[in-house]
Amino acid sequence: MVFKGFKHGLTLLLPEEGDFSWIYNELKRRxxxxxDFFRGASLTVVTKxxxxxxxxxxxxxxxxxxHEVRMRLDSDQSPMLEEVKEKQAFVxxxxxxxxxxxxxxxxxxxxxxxKGDVNAGAEVLAxxxxxxxxxxxxIAHAGAxxxxxxxxxxxxxHPVQLRIAGFIARPPENAPRSRHPEVARVRGExxxxxxx
Amino acid sequence: MSGKSxxxxxxxxxxxxxxxxxxxxxxxxxxxxxxVLLDADxxxxxxxxxxxxxxxxxxxxxxxxxxKCKIRQALIKDKRFENLYLIPAAQTREKxxxxxAQMKELCDELRKEFDYIIIDCPAGxxxxxxxxxxxxxxxIVVTTPEVSAVRDADRIIGLLxxxxxxxxxxxxxxxxxxxxxxxxxxxxxxxxxxxxxSLLGVIPxxxxxxxxxxxxxxxxxxxxxxxxxxxxxxxxxxxxxxxxIMSLDNNHSVFQRIxxxxxx
Numbered sequence: 344m345v346f347k348g349f350k351h352g353l354t355l356l357l358p359e360e361g362d363f364s365w366i367y368n369e370l371k372r373r374x375x376x377x378x379d380f381f382r383g384a385s386l387t388v389v390t391k392x393x394x395x396x397x398x399x400x401x402x403x404x405x406x407x408x409x410h411e412v413r414m415r416l417d418s419d420q421s422p423m424l425e426e427v428k429e430k431q432a433f434v435x436x437x438x439x440x441x442x443x444x445x446x447x448x449x450x451x452x453x454x455x456x457x458k459g460d461v462n463a464g465a466e467v468l469a470x471x472x473x474x475x476x477x478x479x480x481x482i483a484h485a486g487a488x489x490x491x492x493x494x495x496x497x498x499x500x501h502p503v504q505l506r507i508a509g510f511i512a513r514p515p516e517n518a519p520r521s522r523h524p525e526v527a528r529v530r531g532e533x534x535x536x537x538x539x
Numbered sequence: 540m541s542g543k544s545x546x547x548x549x550x551x552x553x554x555x556x557x558x559x560x561x562x563x564x565x566x567x568x569x570x571x572x573x574x575v576l577l578d579a580d581x582x583x584x585x586x587x588x589x590x591x592x593x594x595x596x597x598x599x600x601x602x603x604x605x606x607k608c609k610i611r612q613a614l615i616k617d618k619r620f621e622n623l624y625l626i627p628a629a630q631t632r633e634k635x636x637x638x639x640a641q642m643k644e645l646c647d648e649l650r651k652e653f654d655y656i657i658i659d660c661p662a663g664x665x666x667x668x669x670x671x672x673x674x675x676x677x678x679i680v681v682t683t684p685e686v687s688a689v690r691d692a693d694r695i696i697g698l699l700x701x702x703x704x705x706x707x708x709x710x711x712x713x714x715x716x717x718x719x720x721x722x723x724x725x726x727x728x729x730x731x732x733x734x735x736x737s738l739l740g741v742i743p744x745x746x747x748x749x750x751x752x753x754x755x756x757x758x759x760x761x762x763x764x765x766x767x768x769x770x771x772x773x774x775x776x777x778x779x780x781x782x783x784i785m786s787l788d789n790n791h792s793v794f795q796r797i798x799x800x801x802x803x
Binding site: 441442443444445446447460462463464478480 | 690691693694696697698700732733735
């Protein structure tokens with residue numbers, strides 16, 4: 344039985360072996376030993392293999408409440424994973440390790456990173472962000488499932504057409520050729536392209 | 540002996556595939572290589588015309604694939620070179636008269652006899668293209684410095700890579716230096732930027748090409764032709780020699796050249 348400290352509180356990692364009565368008594372012993380330390384803390388119990396019954400869960404909560412500890416069960420995810428997930432960094436990302444040429448199309452639920460160019464006549468469609476480590480000369484559609492916070496980033500930004508969620512934009516005629524990376528995002532009711 | 544088969548392709552029509560096949564093939568023959576030109580443009584054959592061999596055709600590619608004749612019977616020997624041959628396309632059939640498997644088999648047979656098999660691919664991306672690339676070990680993509688031709692070349696490069704021809708090389712045809720200088724034509728760098736494959740050669744626009752094509756005498760044999768010189772360089776590079784891309788603007792005034800040196 345191990346306690347670990349994270350910035351949002353304590354985590355109790357239960358061993359894989361051990362029945363409920365052992366867990367209960369061990370936790371009670373620890374809480375009794377250092378009741379001043381635990382008072383007011385929030386405790387996440389990571390159960391892994393254990394499946395508590397409603398009764399067992401109620402008993403654990405009562406024990407924690409006696410020691411003025413807020414307790415919650417987390418049966419499948421470690422708090423670190425959860426923290427990451429809260430920031431939405433766990434969206435799947437597809438890595439395209441080549442240039443997409445005319446007639447080629449990539450469609451993905453998540454983010455897409457292209458290590459190469461997206462040439463005229465090629466198309467990238469993603470429900471998340473699109474990042475192109477090269478020139479964008481074709482069509483990019485980010486946030487294709489309706490996410491207006493999605494972005495398109497490219498080193499060399501010359502799309503035929505750009506789409507984010509339900510918005511469509513095409514570059515102005517005679518647009519000056521920029522030589523720095525740019526990002527496109529939705530601002531208000533339009534797609535705006537600016538220096539990245 | 541095990542030769543190399545090279546398909547010459549472009550996607551777009553009229554950019555100079557057949558001219559390139561004729562010139563590369565003749566150029567290699569000039570160097571003493573055993574070369575066979577294979578016209579895969581069934582139904583729209585013209586490599587035989589460019590080579591001046593039209594009136595010698597008896598059997599063709601379809602006849603070979605259908606086993607109606609032996610390969611040897613369909614090989615037409617060139618007028619000028621003992622070591623240069625042509626297998627013409629059929630004119631009265633269509634692209635689907637031949638399958639990729641048959642083309643592969645034919646190339647395997649030809650590889651035993653020749654140093655180079657140069658395949659003239661039809662325009663387009665359909666059956667004819669699939670046939671032409673099926674037996675190829677390498678690919679040459681021909682384009683002209685026009686936006687539409689470069690688009691199609693890009694598409695073709697993608698399709699070649701899907702057919703496991705991962706490193707096609709590029710020939711940029713019909714460059715007009717004076718137009719590039721005025722900014723009216725894409726320059727080599729613009730094309731390279733988009734296609735990003737290795738450059739095999741740059742052929743200047745040259746009226747001699749039209750004359751030589753009509754006469755059935757490839758420009759590569761003409762010592763006075765600028766395009767011919769460019770094709771000789773392409774052939775040298777195919778043979779592994781390190782030849783620099785020739786400067787296209789050597790008829791400048793001295794003043795212009797000085798301006799160029801000091802970066803004006």
